[in-house]
Amino acid sequence: MGMNRKWAFLFLMLACISLVSGCWSKKELTDVALVSALGIDIDEKGRYVGTFQIINPGNVAGGMQGGGAGQGPSVSVYSTTGNNIVEVSRRASTKISRRLYYAHTNLVVVSDELAEKEGLAAIMDAFDRHPEFRTTARVVIARESSAADIVKTLTAVDKIPANKVIKTMELTEKRWGEHVKTNIQEVTKDLVSPGKEPILTGFRMIGNAKKGEKMENVQESALDAILQADAIAVFKDDKLVDWLTGETARGTLWVLDKIKSTGISIDWQDKQEAIAYQVVRQKTKVTATMKNGQPQISINVQAEGDIDEANVPVNLADPRVLLRIEKALGKEIEKEIHKSIQHASQHKTDIFGFGEAMHRSEPESWKRMEKNWNDEHFPKLKVKVNVDAYIRRTGLRSKPMHFGGHLRVGPPVGQRVKAVGFSTPRG
Amino acid sequence: MEKARISAYQLFVLMYLFQLGSAILIPLAIEAKQDAWLAILVGMIVGVVPFFIYYSLYQYYPDILPTQYTERIVGKMFGRAISLLYILYLSYLSARVLRDFGEMLLSFAYPETPLFIANALLMFVVMYTVRKGIEVLARTGELLFTLMILLAFSGLLLVVFSGLIDLNNLKPMLEEGLKPVIKVALTQTVFFPFGEVVAFAMIFPYLNHPKKVKVAGLLALGLGGTGLALAMAINISVLGVDLVSRSQFPLLSTIQSIQIASFLERLDVYFMIGSIIGIFLKISVYFYAAVTGTANLFNVKQPSQLAYPIGIIILFLSVTIASNFSEHLEEGLKLVPLILHLPFQIILPLFLLIIAFIKRGKGQKEKRVQRESAPRRGEA
Numbered sequence: 036m037g038m039n040r041k042w043a044f045l046f047l048m049l050a051c052i053s054l055v056s057g058c059w060s061k062k063e064l065t066d067v068a069l070v071s072a073l074g075i076d077i078d079e080k081g082r083y084v085g086t087f088q089i090i091n092p093g094n095v096a097g098g099m100q101g102g103g104a105g106q107g108p109s110v111s112v113y114s115t116t117g118n119n120i121v122e123v124s125r126r127a128s129t130k131i132s133r134r135l136y137y138a139h140t141n142l143v144v145v146s147d148e149l150a151e152k153e154g155l156a157a158i159m160d161a162f163d164r165h166p167e168f169r170t171t172a173r174v175v176i177a178r179e180s181s182a183a184d185i186v187k188t189l190t191a192v193d194k195i196p197a198n199k200v201i202k203t204m205e206l207t208e209k210r211w212g213e214h215v216k217t218n219i220q221e222v223t224k225d226l227v228s229p230g231k232e233p234i235l236t237g238f239r240m241i242g243n244a245k246k247g248e249k250m251e252n253v254q255e256s257a258l259d260a261i262l263q264a265d266a267i268a269v270f271k272d273d274k275l276v277d278w279l280t281g282e283t284a285r286g287t288l289w290v291l292d293k294i295k296s297t298g299i300s301i302d303w304q305d306k307q308e309a310i311a312y313q314v315v316r317q318k319t320k321v322t323a324t325m326k327n328g329q330p331q332i333s334i335n336v337q338a339e340g341d342i343d344e345a346n347v348p349v350n351l352a353d354p355r356v357l358l359r360i361e362k363a364l365g366k367e368i369e370k371e372i373h374k375s376i377q378h379a380s381q382h383k384t385d386i387f388g389f390g391e392a393m394h395r396s397e398p399e400s401w402k403r404m405e406k407n408w409n410d411e412h413f414p415k416l417k418v419k420v421n422v423d424a425y426i427r428r429t430g431l432r433s434k435p436m437h438f439g440g441h442l443r444v445g446p447p448v449g450q451r452v453k454a455v456g457f458s459t460p461r462g
Numbered sequence: 463m464e465k466a467r468i469s470a471y472q473l474f475v476l477m478y479l480f481q482l483g484s485a486i487l488i489p490l491a492i493e494a495k496q497d498a499w500l501a502i503l504v505g506m507i508v509g510v511v512p513f514f515i516y517y518s519l520y521q522y523y524p525d526i527l528p529t530q531y532t533e534r535i536v537g538k539m540f541g542r543a544i545s546l547l548y549i550l551y552l553s554y555l556s557a558r559v560l561r562d563f564g565e566m567l568l569s570f571a572y573p574e575t576p577l578f579i580a581n582a583l584l585m586f587v588v589m590y591t592v593r594k595g596i597e598v599l600a601r602t603g604e605l606l607f608t609l610m611i612l613l614a615f616s617g618l619l620l621v622v623f624s625g626l627i628d629l630n631n632l633k634p635m636l637e638e639g640l641k642p643v644i645k646v647a648l649t650q651t652v653f654f655p656f657g658e659v660v661a662f663a664m665i666f667p668y669l670n671h672p673k674k675v676k677v678a679g680l681l682a683l684g685l686g687g688t689g690l691a692l693a694m695a696i697n698i699s700v701l702g703v704d705l706v707s708r709s710q711f712p713l714l715s716t717i718q719s720i721q722i723a724s725f726l727e728r729l730d731v732y733f734m735i736g737s738i739i740g741i742f743l744k745i746s747v748y749f750y751a752a753v754t755g756t757a758n759l760f761n762v763k764q765p766s767q768l769a770y771p772i773g774i775i776i777l778f779l780s781v782t783i784a785s786n787f788s789e790h791l792e793e794g795l796k797l798v799p800l801i802l803h804l805p806f807q808i809i810l811p812l813f814l815l816i817i818a819f820i821k822r823g824k825g826q827k828e829k830r831v832q833r834e835s836a837p838r839r840g841e842a
Contacts, residue, residue: 060574138728166570169728171721220705220719227704395633 068133071110072142072197074182075123075158077149078116083158085123086114086144086183087135088197095194108250109194112187120161137167142197143174143219144182144238147268147275154273155233156226162219170220173201176268176275178237180244188240188247188260200262204236207264212297213284214264226273229405230390234287237266237278271384271409279378286375289368290334290387292319299424301363303347311344312364312426323392325400330412332389333419336368341428345435352433357426364424372420380414389416463527463667463758464595464765470674472600473666474682475607476747477659481686482610483744484562485655486693487714487737488791492707494646496632499695501643505651506687512657513679515811520666520675522818528663529758535818542759544810549755551806552661553772556748557779558794560585563741564780565787569710571734581780588742589773592750593766596668599746606739613736614689617717618696620729624720626700650795653803655690656683660807664751710787713737749776 074086088110095109113130117123127135143162145155162168177185185200193199207214214236225233240262246252247260266278267287279287288294294317300308317338324331342351342360350356379386390408394401404412436442494501523531528548533541564581572580591599621627636643659679669675697712700719706712714733721727753772757765784790 059572059579166573169718170715171719171727220701220715224702224705228702391630395630398634398637 062134062136066133067136068131070135070137070140071195072144072186072200073137073140074144074146074177074186075120075149076146076177076182077153081153082116082118083120083123083149084114084116084183085120085127086112086186087127087131088112088142088186088195089131089135090139090195108189110189110196112183112248114183120158137165138169140168140197141172142201143172144177144185144200145174145235146177146182147179147237149182150176150268150270150275152274155222155270156273159219159223159226159273163223168219170223171218173204173216173218174222174235175200175204175238176235178239178265178268178278180238180240184240184244184247185238185262188244188262189250189252190262191253191258196262200238203262203264204238208236208288208293209295210297211285212288212294213267213281215267215288215291215293225270228388228391229408230385230392230394230401231388232272232384232386232409233270234279234386235268235270236264237268238262239265269379269382269384269386271382276382276384277378279375282371283375283378286371286373287379287386289317289319289336289372290321290375292317292321294319294338296340298343299364299367301360301367303345303349303360303363306347309345309347310342310349310360312340312360312424313343314338314340315427316340321387321389321392323389323396325397326417329417330389330393330397330400330404331417331419332392334372334421336372336420336422336424338364338368338422338424339427340424341430342426343430345429346437348435348437348440350434350438351429357429361424361426364426365422368422368424369420372422373418376418380416383410383414385409385413389413389418463754466595466597466668467670468596468600468665468668470669470671470678472604473662473669473675474678475603476600476665476743477662477679477682478686478689479603479607479610479740479743480659480661480747481655481682482689482736483655483740484559484737485690486740487562487566487711488795489697489706489709489712490654490690490694491646491651492694492703493650494643495637495703495707496634496698497636497643498646498698498706499632499691500635501646502651502687502691502694504643504647506656506683506691508647508652509656509659509683509687510680512652512807512811513659513683515808515815516660516663516666517676517679519811519815519818520663520672522822523667524672525667527667527754527758529755531818532814535814535821544814545755545759548806548810549752549759551802552664552748552752552755553776554779554783554802555658555661556745556752557776557783558790558798559741559745559748560588560776560780561783561790562794563738563745565790566711566737566741569787570714570730578777578781582777584738584742584745585773585777585780588745588749589769591746592753592773593769595766596665596750596754599750602746603743606743610736610739613732613739617729617732617736618692620720620722620726620732621696621700621716624722624726626716626719627696629699631699631702632695650799653799653807654794656687657803657807659683660811661748661751663811664754665747749773752776 069090070087071090072088076084078084090110091107094107113127115123115126115130117126124135145158163170188196190196190199193202204214204216208216215234217235222233225231240247240260242260244260252259266280267284268275269277269279285297294314297314299312299314301310303309317336320335322333345351385408491498491501519531529545532544535541536544560581563584564577567580568575568577591602666675693713697706697716700716701709701712705715709715714730717729717733720729753768754765756768756772762768784793
């Protein structure tokens with residue numbers, strides 16, 4: 036009996052080891068294709084075209100020079116079509132020998148055409164629902180490029196193009212504040228919220244798409260094709276309606292309290308953009324109230340920062356002067372905010388979440404306005420903006436070198452080009 | 463009834479984990495929208511009432527199992543019938559929790575594994591534990607409790623430090639007034655999970671210090687309820703009401719949102735371990751109650767002998783009670799509370815308590831019990 040028991044136990048243990056070790060649906064690493072980015076376009080027949088950026092592990096590892104690895108491109112790209120996302124994904128098996136694995140997909144690129152015609156809602160459900168797909172994956176809109184181009188273009192410093200796009204977007208949001216990083220979860224949240232509409236960063240491929248796909252693209256110092264963050268896509272309901280650029284885009288980020296640091300330039304003594312102020316930290320508060328039965332929004336911004344550049348003879352050692360500069364800076368930021376609000380009002384889309392603020396503070400009135408908030412109430416909204424900008428430091432120098440009067444002040448007013456263009460691509 | 467003793471602390475641990483159990487997985491009380499956490503707290507406070515009913519019955523009969531005292535209260539035939547119904551109720555509930563586990567596992571991690579296999583893996587562990595008796599179960603609970611607390615605290619810190627919490631999502635509070643909150647509390651949270659401690663009526667007699675049952679029970683209710691309310695408040699403040707209400711497992715979505723310093727992310731395992739601990743304990747307690755009850759009712763000398771046969775039945779039951787997850791949830795949140803929980807958690811125990819009270823006459827001991835339970839009867 037005792038012996039029998041022992042054998043039975045041993046048998047059970049062995050059975051467990053072989054059966055319970057989690058090999059039910061095992062996938063060897065050599066059988067999965069790690070999808071780093073997924074681009075979605077729409078073709079003439081209205082079908083989705085999915086472009087999969089698949090990592091070539093052998094070509095990513097092992098440093099830049101030699102070591103055997105790294106001869107081919109770091110990613111391979113395949114495209115398939117289908118009537119919905121699942122169809123696109125499953126049909127890819129006709130072209131790719133490995134099972135598509137989405138757990139590391141950090142980027143979804145949607146073409147502007149698709150976003151305008153079909154809307155985002157139609158494609159977001161698949162990403163939101165699938166357990167493998169991460170809702171923390173970033174979403175961008177391909178602006179005046181196809182999503183496929185964004186996914187195909189090889190990049191230099193960051194070997195995996197998806198990472199380059201994500202890191203660029205995150206960095207520029209932090210440093211410059213005219214773009215915003217958004218993930219699937221945030222998009223779906225904004226899509227369903229009646230008091231806030233989604234915004235997404237646009238990316239465009241600049242240069243020659245065909246050359247961008249080739250290894251030569253990354254073997255030059257000035258790349259033939261680069262990917263650049265370009266404008267913020269504004270949505271109404273789930274459709275792309277407009278693009279915000281420059282100050283209008285940054286104004287939006289101010290309202291959303293997403294500015295981390297940026298550079299603000301103001302005119303001084305008839306010289307345009309003479310003083311540059313670097314925002315180090317800021318806090319924006321949006322409050323919604325009802326005044327005489329009318330919704331009203333007030334925006335309070337408190338920004339703190341340093342003077343980074345001064346190209347006019349201005350006495351930065353004088354606190355009274357700094358006070359005047361602070362005033363001017365506040366005005367400048369206010370102007371940006373007003374610009375962005377005007378812009379959104381024209382399109383009747385509340386990208387700032389004013390509706391949500393209203394919902395929080397005036398739930399009773401909100402119930403009345405909820406249905407036609409975007410079309411009726413939001414454009415007529417009274418918005419008060421108050422910006423306090425504080426200068427804390429002026430860098431390692433106090434007065435600028437012009438101050439002595441020996442140095443002529445830069446070129447005359449109005450000769451400089453103000454717009455930030457897309458000019459020639461640079462690495 | 464096996465010869466075993468557990469401490470008040472062990473009872474507390476079991477009850478605490480039991481309540482977190484499967485309740486922490488699902489969008490609990492989300493019908494109350496952003497006030498879900500409030501509905502949970504209200505449910506917890508009202509949930510003290512059923513607990514006192516079971517506690518009072520236990521005070522009357524501190525040394526025997528409910529399956530025995532039902533006989534003493536309402537006579538042999540009715541008593542046995544009630545006991546049998548309770549055993550079926552407990553078995554069904556353990557099958558339900560087992561199904562919760564399987565559905566969770568399959569929806570999120572193992573889509574290609576058959577439900578039966580997933581459920582069987584856990585159920586065999588549960589059967590093994592329960593076969594070993596209540597003392598082993600309680601000690602397992604103690605071990606897992608430490609792990610759970612570590613997980614909960616580090617998880618909380620991670621969520622906080624990832625900057626995901628937006629308390630604005632919890633506003634406006636009481637948008638539709640108190641009514642929806644009370645309604646959800648009284649139709650859902652008071653039964654699930656708080657009233658479910660009815661299973662512990664089968665475990666109270668094992669306490670080594672019977673006087674400490676009250677403290678341990680109330681503490682477990684209070685901390686369990688607070689934990690659940692906190693978890694739900696965090697879910698809503700991270701995901702927003704809409705996303706929580708559309709999520710099968712909101713806590714999972716919350717944990718998946720964590721991204722700290724671009725390397726602390728994909729912490730799904732937190733959710734996995736936490737939920738398996740809770741679910742394991744919950745199934746074990748239900749299952750243990752069912753097994754001891756059956757053994758007691760049918761005079762089986764060794765309750766452990768019943769662990770495997772009943773376990774297999776529960777395993778099959780868990781796969782067959784619903785044909786899909788939506789059906790399973792609909793039954794669990796809409797039907798079970800009113801059709802099963804209400805009679806088994808409140809009506810029957812209250813009925814038994816009243817009869818026991820009348821039968822007992824007015825002894826010295828009963829007066830004390832009366833003072834504790836009588837004012838609360840009206841509310842229930």
